[in-house]
Amino acid sequence: MVTRAESAAATRRALLDAAAELLDLGGPEAVTLREVGARAGVTRGAPYRHFADKDSLLTAVAAERWEQIAGQVHALRIDPALSASKKLRRALHTLIDVGRDQPHAYQMLFRWNGKRAGQLERLHRQLCGPEGDPEAADRAAGRFQDEFLAIVAAVAGERNAQHYGALLLAGAHGVAGMEHSGHLGADKWRTTADELVDTLVRVVVTAQ
Amino acid sequence: MVTRAESAAATRRALLDAAAELLDLGGPEAVTLREVGARAGVTRGAPYRHFADKDSLLTAVAAERWEQIAGQVHALRIDPALSASKKLRRALHTLIDVGRDQPHAYQMLFRWNGKRAGQLERLHRQLCGPEGDPEAADRAAGRFQDEFLAIVAAVAGERNAQHYGALLLAGAHGVAGMEHSGHLGADKWRTTADELVDTLVRVVVTAQ
DNA sequence: TCGTTGAGGTGACAACGTCATCTGAAAGCC
DNA sequence: GGCTTTCAGATGACGTTGTCACCTCAACGA
Numbered sequence: 001m002v003t004r005a006e007s008a009a010a011t012r013r014a015l016l017d018a019a020a021e022l023l024d025l026g027g028p029e030a031v032t033l034r035e036v037g038a039r040a041g042v043t044r045g046a047p048y049r050h051f052a053d054k055d056s057l058l059t060a061v062a063a064e065r066w067e068q069i070a071g072q073v074h075a076l077r078i079d080p081a082l083s084a085s086k087k088l089r090r091a092l093h094t095l096i097d098v099g100r101d102q103p104h105a106y107q108m109l110f111r112w113n114g115k116r117a118g119q120l121e122r123l124h125r126q127l128c129g130p131e132g133d134p135e136a137a138d139r140a141a142g143r144f145q146d147e148f149l150a151i152v153a154a155v156a157g158e159r160n161a162q163h164y165g166a167l168l169l170a171g172a173h174g175v176a177g178m179e180h181s182g183h184l185g186a187d188k189w190r191t192t193a194d195e196l197v198d199t200l201v202r203v204v205v206t207a208q
Numbered sequence: 209m210v211t212r213a214e215s216a217a218a219t220r221r222a223l224l225d226a227a228a229e230l231l232d233l234g235g236p237e238a239v240t241l242r243e244v245g246a247r248a249g250v251t252r253g254a255p256y257r258h259f260a261d262k263d264s265l266l267t268a269v270a271a272e273r274w275e276q277i278a279g280q281v282h283a284l285r286i287d288p289a290l291s292a293s294k295k296l297r298r299a300l301h302t303l304i305d306v307g308r309d310q311p312h313a314y315q316m317l318f319r320w321n322g323k324r325a326g327q328l329e330r331l332h333r334q335l336c337g338p339e340g341d342p343e344a345a346d347r348a349a350g351r352f353q354d355e356f357l358a359i360v361a362a363v364a365g366e367r368n369a370q371h372y373g374a375l376l377l378a379g380a381h382g383v384a385g386m387e388h389s390g391h392l393g394a395d396k397w398r399t400t401a402d403e404l405v406d407t408l409v410r411v412v413v414t415a416q
Numbered sequence: 417t418c419g420t421t422g423a424g425g426t427g428a429c430a431a432c433g434t435c436a437t438c439t440g441a442a443a444g445c446c
Numbered sequence: 447g448g449c450t451t452t453c454a455g456a457t458g459a460c461g462t463t464g465t466c467a468c469c470t471c472a473a474c475g476a
Contacts (some may be wrong), residue, residue: 004442008454033433045434046455054433103320110389112311145396166386166397167379167404167411174382178374181318188353189374196375203375207411212473216423240463253465254424262464 012050014040020061020105027104028058059137062108066140069094069109073147084154085205091151092172092197099176100193106180110173113137145169156208164204171200220258222248228269228313235312236266267345270316274348277302277317281355292362293413299359300380300405307384308401314388318381321345353377364416372412379408 018039022031033054034044051057073091076082082090099106152168153161178184179193186192226247230239241262242252259265281299284290290298307314360376361369386392387401394400 004452004454007442011454032431034431042454043456044432045457048434049454110385110391112389141391142396145391162396162398163403163407166392166399167407170382170386170392170404171375171379171408172382173385174378174380177318177381177385178378181320183318183349183353184374184378188350188370190370191374195371196378199371199375200379203411203415206415212421212423215473219423241465242463250423251425252463253426256465257423 008050011040011042011046015042015047015050015057016061016064019057020064023058023061023104023108024102028108031058033057058108059113061105062111063137063140065098065102065105065109066137066144069098070140070144070147073144073151077147077151084151085201087151088155088168088205089198089201091148092168092201093194095169095172096176096179096193096197099180103180106176109141110177155205160208164208168200168204172197175200216258219248219250219254223250223255223258223265224269224272227265228272231266231269231312231316232310236316239266241265266316267321269313270319271345271348273306273310273313273317274345274352277306278348278352278355281352281359285355285359292359293409295359296363296376296413297406297409299356300376300409301402303377303380304384304387304401304405307388311388314384317349318385363413368416372416376408376412380405383408 015036018036019031021039022035031054033047036057037044037046040046047054047057051060072094076087076090076094079087095106098109148169149161149165152165156164175184175193175196184191184193223244226244227239229247230243239262241255244265245252245254248254255262255265259268280302284295284298284302287295303314306317356377357369357373360373364372383392383401383404392399392401
């Protein structure tokens with residue numbers, strides 16, 4: 001009935017779900033391999049059959065989150081009922097919302113992805129590693145960036161899309177980060193994250 | 209010769225220096241209380257006489273870094289040889305430089321400062337705690353923000369200084385974060401962090 | 417001078433990531 | 447079907463970490 005491959009895939013899925021849930025609840029520190037295993041119905045050593053280490057597990061969670069965000073922005077981009085500038089605002093607010101609703105997962109998205117420096121290590125992983133996700137998170141983030149870039153190009157033109165796209169993305173990212181870290185206190189700056197994103201779009205659009 | 213207060217102050221200083229050094233070397237994970245104590249010439253339990261826990265120690269390090277940055281920006285602001293817009297660019301590049309040279313310390317600066325939620329806990333800490341730094345990091349960050357706000361006001365006018373100041377600060381923060389996390393790959397966006405900050409200033413200034 | 421205080425040392429504990437090893441069932445092969 | 451191989455998962459163990467309770471002893475106030 002249940003082949004071994006099916007069982008393994010189900011376990012991997014359960015591990016990812018458990019890790020994502022724990023991440024949202026209490027941050028990376030709360031993602032314990034023991035607790036992840038327990039919630040997935042296995043023991044603490046089992047995750048090592050699917051992920052190289054804890055970091056790889058968290059990276060895989062981040063990759064899925066990037067995929068999800070990329071899907072949302074893609075749906076936004078092909079929506080014929082929205083104007084180009086509206087799509088741009090919505091895309092940036094998508095990031096803000098993630099940072100607001102799942103702050104810990106958001107931090108995983110923009111985390112220095114270690115492991116990547118060594119080209120030698122990549123080769124080794126490709127040959128004997130448990131297969132899988134050396135740069136899956138990078139590719140997923142790239143898919144989001146491609147979708148976002150297309151939206152920016154429709155507003156700012158193909159010529160400066162990359163430069164202004166990076167500026168818009170970095171701006172929204174900074175707003176999300178400052179809101180999350182509490183450095184956007186209303187008493188000090190007398191503004192909100194949403195206002196800042198809207199101003200950012202307006203300012204960039206009017207500039208070019 | 210050496211009073212008890214002097215000795216304690218020297219130990220505290222050594223603990224902060226050791227923690228800062230380890231933080232720069234290997235990030236928060238590398239800051240172990242045992243190694244910090246060893247480098248400060250004491251044992252693992254000694255830091256608890258000066259800081260409530262590891263998190264408080266890291267927060268104190270972040271507070272000193274904020275003080276240092278605030279000092280740099282202050283020196284910038286009162287420099288008569290610089291134009292207003294030049295001061296603005298330099299202030300933002302100060303942040304970018306910290307994110308580039310001490311990325312781990314930079315992340316500490318914009319970290320969610322936990323402990324602050326409970327007003328009850330603040331009172332308790334004020335009464336019986338080991339004295340010290342409940343919101344020292346916040347106050348230091350506030351000093352930087354005040355200096356920065358004054359620079360922005362000289363460029364964008366007093367009226368919209370807060371709104372545009374927050375936008376500029378968040379923009380630079382996002383650029384620093386994306387550069388640090390590797391999401392600013394030159395092949396994708398065809399731009400650099402420095403170009404982005406300059407464009408950000410130009411765009412905001414021309415808008416208002 | 418004597419009791420008090422508080423910085424620092426020490427032992428211990430639980431929790432964690434990680435690995436080596438073992439087990440048992442599915443998978444492939446004859 | 448019977449055999450061997452493979453591999454997901456269980457288990458025991460190890461080193462490291464943050465943290466606490468307890469102890470020591472020199473500086474301090476009276």
